[in-house]
Amino acid sequence: MAELLLELLSEEIPARMQARAAEDLQRLICDGLKGAGIGFETARAFATPRRLALVVDGIPAMRDDVSEEKRGPRVGAPEQAVQGFLKGAGLASLDEAEKRDTGKGEFWFAVVTKKGGPTAAGLPAVIDAAMKALPWPKSMKWGSGTLQWVRPLQGIVALFDGKVLKGEVSPGGAMTPIAFGDTTRGHRFLSNGTITVAGFADYVSKLRAAHVVLDPAERQKIILEGARRLCGAAQVSLLEDQGLLDEVVGLVEWPVPLLGTIDAQFMDVPAEVLIVSMKTHQRYFATTKPDGMLANRFVVVANNVSRDGGATIVDGNERVLRARLSDAKFFWDQDRKVRLEDRLPVLKDIVFHAKLGTQAERVTRIARLAVEIAGHMPDADRGLVEQAALLCKADLVTGMVGEFPELQGVMGRYYALSEELPLAVAEAIGDHYAPAGPTDRCPSAPVSIAVALADRLDALVSFWSIGEKPTGSRDPYALRRAALGVIRIVVENKLRLPLRPFLKADDLLAFFAERLKVQMREKGVRHDIVDAVLALGGEDDLVRLLARVEALQSFLGGEAGRNLLTAYGRAANIVRAEERKDKALAARIAVMPDLTLLELPEEKAVAAALTAVRAKVAPALEKEEFAAAMKVFADLRAPVDAFFEKVTVNVTDKPDLRLNRLKLLNQIRATMDSVADFSRIEG
C-alpha cells in the first residue's frame, strides 16, 4: 500500500476560497481514483494561502482491471448502427459482442476490459482531470498562457510511493510547462530556496521547518491560543469571531498573533464602530474588559516573525488603525451635529428602487403602516411609533453608515440617544432590522415591533406590487427573510394581528403560508398537520393558526384522536365516492339532514351527537380553545362506529333515505373540518 502526495503551489489564494478548493480537490481526486479502478483507504486535503495539498493513503501499487459494459443496438439493427457500436466499443466484429435479452427485446452488448497495471501509470491522468475540473469561484490566466487557475500556478508536487509521477501541466502560450516534481517552497519571507520532499510526513515537517503550518485547523489553534495568551497577560478577553478567524487563517502560513493598543482618543466612539472598523478594514480581533466593555487592545495576526519581536509590525498596525479610526471618529463627531430629523429631506434624493420611488417615500409608507399596526397593539404608543418609523432610515445618509453600511440601525440608535430622543424611539431605530436571520434575536419592545413589522411588510407589498417575487433560486431583495422575520416577530410576541389587510395580494398570503410551513417543518411539526390547518383558508392570524396546529398535533398524538380520524376517514370516503359518481351531489348534501327521515336508532344517535358536539365546539372555537374543541369530538366516536356497523348508506331503492344519510355523513365531515381539514391528515 502506498501514498499519493499532491501539492499545487501558486501565488496567494484568496482566503475565502481555500477551504472549498481543498474539499473540491479531495473529492475530484477520490472520484478520479475510483473511476480509474484505483483503490485507497483515506484522503485528507489542506490549504494555505499559497498551496493546496492532498494526501491519499492506502493505494495499492497495482490497479484492478476495470470492465465496462456498453449496450449496443437491437439485434437485427441496420448495419450502420452496428458498425457505429463496434467502433465505439473498440470491437472488431460482432463475434466479440454478446446478445442479451433485456426484457424489451434482444440487444448487443460489449464488455470492454481495461487491463490494470502499475498504479503510477494511471495517476497523472487522474491529477490532470481533477485540476481541469476544479471549480474556482473566479479564475484567471497569466503570462502568455491560457490555463485558468485562481492565481498563477507555480509548481506541482506529485509523489506516489515516494517517487515523482511522470506528468506536467502546461499553462499554454510560450510558457514553460510545470512538471510534476518533488520540490516546493516554504514561507515567502521566512525561508529560502526550494525544499525537496520524500512523502507526506517529510513534507509536513520540512514545511514546518520552512515556516509553513500546512493544516488550517492547526493554524487556527495557534492563533486562538496565542491570542488568548496575549489577552490573558493584558487582562482582557478575546472577542471571538469565527468568520474573521476563518479569514485570518487563510491569510497566513505562519501565524504570529500580536497585541496592539487602540489610541485612547478613540475609546468614546461606539464599540460597534471600533469593532467593525478593525474587522472589515484591518482583520483585527477586538478584546473586552472583565466588565464586558470594549478594551483598548486588539489582536493582529502577522505572517512573519520579525527580528525585532514584532515591534515594527505592531507600531505600523497601530498607525494604520489610528488613521482608520480618525475617519470613524470624524464621522461620529460630524454626524452628531445634524439631528436625524433634519436629515429626512436628504432621503428624497436617494432612490430606493427605480420603480418604488425614494427612501423618503418608503419612510412615509413605513410610518403609515407602523401606526396602523400599532392600532392592534394596546401597549404601543402611536406617537412614538410614528416618530421612530419616520427616523428609522435617517442614519442611511450619515457619514458613518456611508462608510460602514452594516452599522445601519446601530448608528441611528446612537444618534437618537445622543439627541436625547425617547428611549423607545432610539431602541426601535436600532431594533428594526432584527431579526436578520433565524438565530438573531427578535425585537420585543412594542414600538420596535411596530416599526420592524412595517419595514418588512412595506418591502414585501411593494416588491410584490411591481412583480419582483422571489423565484426558486433568486431572491435579490431577501423577501423570504422578510416574511420569516414577520412570522417570528408576530409569533414570538404573540401578536394578534390579522395580516390579510396588510398583505393585499392573495398570493402574498400564500407566500407567507409557504414560509410558515418551512419554518414549522424545521421545528419538527408534521407537514400534513400544518396543511390541515392552512387548508381552512382565510386564517391570517398567525398566533391563532399556530394554536390550532398545536392542538391538532396533540389531539392526533392520542388514541382518541387516532380512532376518530379513522371514523372521519370512513365517512369522508363514502361521501367522496358518491360525489364522484354524481357531480351535483355535493351541493345537495351540503345541508342539514332532515331529522324526520332518520329511521334507525344508530343514525338518530349520530344526529343527536352532532348537534351536541356542535353546540359545544362553536363556543370553544369562539374562545380559541382548540384543544377543548377537539376533545369534544371524542363524543362522536361511539355513535359513528355504531352507525357504520348497523346502517347501510346507499340504500338503492330509497333515494330520499340515501340522500339524507349522505347529508348526515357530510355533517360529520363538516363538523370536524370546522377545526381543521382532517382529510389532509395522513393516517
Place this chain on the structure above:
Amino acid sequence: MSDPLSARAKPTCFQELILTLQDYWAGQGCLILQPFDMEMGAGTFHTATTLRALGPKPWYAAYVQPSRRPKDGRYGENPNRLQHYYQFQAILKPSPPDILERYLGSLQAIGIDTSVHDIRFVEDDWESPTLGAWGLGWEVWCDGMEITQFTYFQQVGGIEVDLVAGEITYGLERLAMYLFDKKTVYDLPFNRADSAVPLTYGDVFLQNEQEQSAYNFEHADTEMLFRHFADAERECSRLITKKLPLPAYEQCIKASHAFNLLDARSVISVTERQSYILRVRDLAKACCEAWLATQVGKAA
C-alpha cells in the same frame, strides 16, 4: 549623505521615492515613460496601460501618472484625501513568472525591509466600469496598510487580453506618508531636508487642493461640461470612423473627466450615472477595437 539617485539609498522624501521606483523598474527592463498629458482618474487610463495591455506584443513600462478624482477633493482639509494625487505604475506584459519577487524587490528598494515588516497579499479584484476592464489580484498590505494594487489584466475595453499584463500601482502619497511617518500628506517632505529650498507637499499642492476643490464642487460650469461631454463623445466616434484610435481615445478620456466633474457637482442622478458610465465604456471599447486593428496594436 548617500547619492540620492542610487537604488540602494533609502528615499527620504517624496521625489526620491519616485526616483527610486523609476530607477528600480528601469533596472527590471521597463521603459520609463512620462505622464499622459491629460486629466485622468488613474494611471490605468494612460495609453501605455489601456491600449498596450491589448494585442500580442510584449510591453514593459513604468511611469508616474497624476490622477484626478474631482469627488475626492476635501479643500485641503483631509489628511489623506486629495482630488489630485500621484500614482506610480509599472506594467509588465506578459507577466513574468517572478513578478511578485520583482515587486517585493521594489519594496526593499524604497526601504521596506521584509524581515521586520508584515507583507500580505489580500484578495482584491479590480474592475473599471468605464474602461470595460477587469482583472484579478490583490491589495498588498504592509503592517496592515494598503501600499499597492496588484492586478493581472484579463479584459480591457471588453476585449479578452492576448497576453496578460501584470499591473502594479503604488499610491505614492499614502506610501510616502507611511515611509516618512507623517500624519498628513501636506507634511510630507517633497524634496530633501538638506536641499537649498526644502519644501513640503503642502507648500507645493495645498493651494491647488483648495482651489480645485472649490472648482470641482462649486464653480465648474455644468452646462459647459455637459456640452464638452457630448462634444467629446461625438468627436471620439467620428475619429473611430477615420481609423484614428489614439486621438479618439483622447476624446474618450476627455469625456470621462467631464463626467467625473459633473458627478462631483452632483448634477447626475443615480440612474443617469449608470448610463453615462456605459457611454464612456462604449467609447473606450470602440477605441480599443480600433487600436487592435492598427499596425502597432495587432500582431507584427
